[in-house]
Amino acid sequence: MTRQIRLNAFDMNCVGHIQHGMWAHPRDQSAQYTDLEHWVSLARTLEAGLFDGLFLADILGVYDVFHDSPDPSIRNAVQIPVNDPLLLIPAMAYATQHLGFGVTCNLTYEPPYTFARRMSTLDHLTKGRIGWNVVTGYLDSAARGMGLAQQPEHDSRYDVAEEYMQVAYQLWEGSWEDAAVLRDRDNRIYADPSRIHRVKHEGRHYKVDALHLSEPSPQRTPVLYQAGASDRGRAFAAEHAECIFVNGQFRHNVRDIVTDIRARAKEFGRDPYDIKFFVGATVIVAPTEAEAQDKLTEYREYASSEGALAHYSASVGVDFSRYGADEPIRFVKTNALRSNLEAITVRSGGNEWTLRKLMNMMVLGSRQAPIVGSPSQVADQMQAWVDEADVDGFNLSRTVIPECVQDFISLVVPELQSRGIMKLCYEPGTLREKLYGPGRARLPSSHPATRYRR
């Protein structure tokens, strides 16, 4: 297979992201997240290493299910404190030329009118390097911050999301024609009013009657990311997403998800390979396998199982502190953000789960087990994922930052390049063009957003 492996760095504007406890490692710099220098330096490193993108997660609220309290999360800096991710991007975009920037924004908490302007602004400022991870609902603790009793029910959140996308597409694709902006200094006409159209939408959840505030940006609609794993989430992703994040321990399980979503995309009239899948991964690499294992041992000393459980309890809505080590864990159907329920049931292979098994799985401060080895071992694993699970690339979580990124770039990237499965330089153009080729700065006509074009 000559498919090129795509690389996303996965990060968040906070201290502890996925692998909890690493902040306490003496060489770790994640506590410098409030300093732009930290982020600019990361972006430049990733660009030097030909990463396709930096993806910034986000969460509103605090993980307070474990021990029915936010305290374990606060002690371990488990995504709290957490700052706004959008505001990191302009400084990093200024310091780079090619790196893409994906960002999670929860549509529940900002109306399409102002949100569409934020994204258009970022697409302009990055010269078309912006992507949006569409997230539809969040923690109850966030809902309480926003003045609601609890988050809306899962499926109805997707109804809201469908309508939200319709409005956003109209603003991005339908309000300003390409020919609207004249910048005609001689006749002193900046834009032609006859080519700018009012978006009129009156639906169940949104009502808009307005011009989009921004002129057309390089990509118009940002590159659309999604991570929904539930049935409804997959349907949404198959219709709208251009990039999808998947997680899983076993390649055949992930392959089933990928195959299912590609098939659904085809039903929507889309090319199944117009969706790129990125599987979540953590890599620990060193010149030799033994050194990589030593590094894992060193990192593990800092791994926080309290942090890992605080995160996981909130993700699945189960307070694991209520279980004894070998007591069977009975999952209850919850309204949790990420439908990890199916995922973990699959993972258990039908066997009963216990806290002990769970803790054993949490090698490095999360339930994402690291890929550990020499450069060729890591590359073998990555290649196996692409070949067997039909994914397009990896969403690489950080361990000890920035050395984990530096290690990957100095050791794994050359190995992938020498195997002919990773690019030697960036393609020109926007993020969408880099992912899908020249001439693809805008969405293809098979995408539902384009029905709002004029």
Add this chain to the structure above:
Amino acid sequence: MTRQIRLNAFDMNCVGHIQHGMWAHPRDQSAQYTDLEHWVSLARTLEAGLFDGLFLADILGVYDVFHDSPDPSIRNAVQIPVNDPLLLIPAMAYATQHLGFGVTCNLTYEPPYTFARRMSTLDHLTKGRIGWNVVTGYLDSAARGMGLAQQPEHDSRYDVAEEYMQVAYQLWEGSWEDAAVLRDRDNRIYADPSRIHRVKHEGRHYKVDALHLSEPSPQRTPVLYQAGASDRGRAFAAEHAECIFVNGQFRHNVRDIVTDIRARAKEFGRDPYDIKFFVGATVIVAPTEAEAQDKLTEYREYASSEGALAHYSASVGVDFSRYGADEPIRFVKTNALRSNLEAITVRSGGNEWTLRKLMNMMVLGSRQAPIVGSPSQVADQMQAWVDEADVDGFNLSRTVIPECVQDFISLVVPELQSRGIMKLCYEPGTLREKLYGPGRARLPSSHPATRYRR
């Protein structure tokens, strides 16, 4: 008087800001507003010229009162297109060390929970150089974008604003104690949960039950700006604002406003000089008066009276296209954003206004008449404003960008410095410290925000 004159550059993430039509001037670069390089270059220039801050205005919606249509605004790029201002700041902050950044954010359209995080994030990333211009309501066209029939009534907007400030203050000042963040690597405790407090607020307009998502930033509450001119707006400003924007043609009129607000601040238990007043001004300067007049003549060729009237019609809610040149203009009480009604009534000196008089006042594409002259003439005018109107500084609108800023810095700044009324270097510290002196990174105890401290 040895009071130091404060300088703000006044700008906006759009093409036409105050002096409309200038974008068509061959040397003007305002149409490069979508390029970060344009903004970073401006910020560096302002910092080299020892400006205290760059203030970014914002508007949601489009000016559609003149001719009952958005078309004149669109043709002349009168604050449309308009991109998000917040997203310019991180790149400029990265490229500078001292320059402050003020930004207009309309509290009507974002709940305090997420907005407080955005501001805390910016305060972190700028290392304490952020200010917020509190704006309470906007155009009907914006309200329609957000799904409302029209904007809320003026005075009730201030009721909402009062409650909004209470919630925001609690999040910024009361949720995380200073001692909450330990970053204790040895004991692996990032933060102490016992020093982080849930904000519980249940009011008429907002209901919040949440921790603030951000750890304490250098200033906690951003430096607070306000521009309200109505009676209710002045009361709000006297209680909350640290910097106030005022506008007016005559110094004695502005002095009345300044004196009134300082007196009201005293009634709130504040030091009247804990409020800095910035008067809006446009400066055209050249080595000699004759050259400055020539420059004005050259710029005037590009001034757009259509753009100026489109802007002003929307500001006061009066469609001036309905009046003949010498027909008396009867103002009607409106619900307009900026209560310019009083201002223009004052300006007319009780005389009847006509469109002809108005157009004559609009020298350069707005109703703000420029100060034109040699460096010493401009400095004389500025000094007279400080002496006679008791203002602290100037909010300088752009004409032809960037040359208007370069002219001011190379010609006026040295003149002000040689007179001993402008600093020779920046003071250390945050924006608030630069404005009020060492030890003032946070609000003083006389400010209402501090009652929420623990």
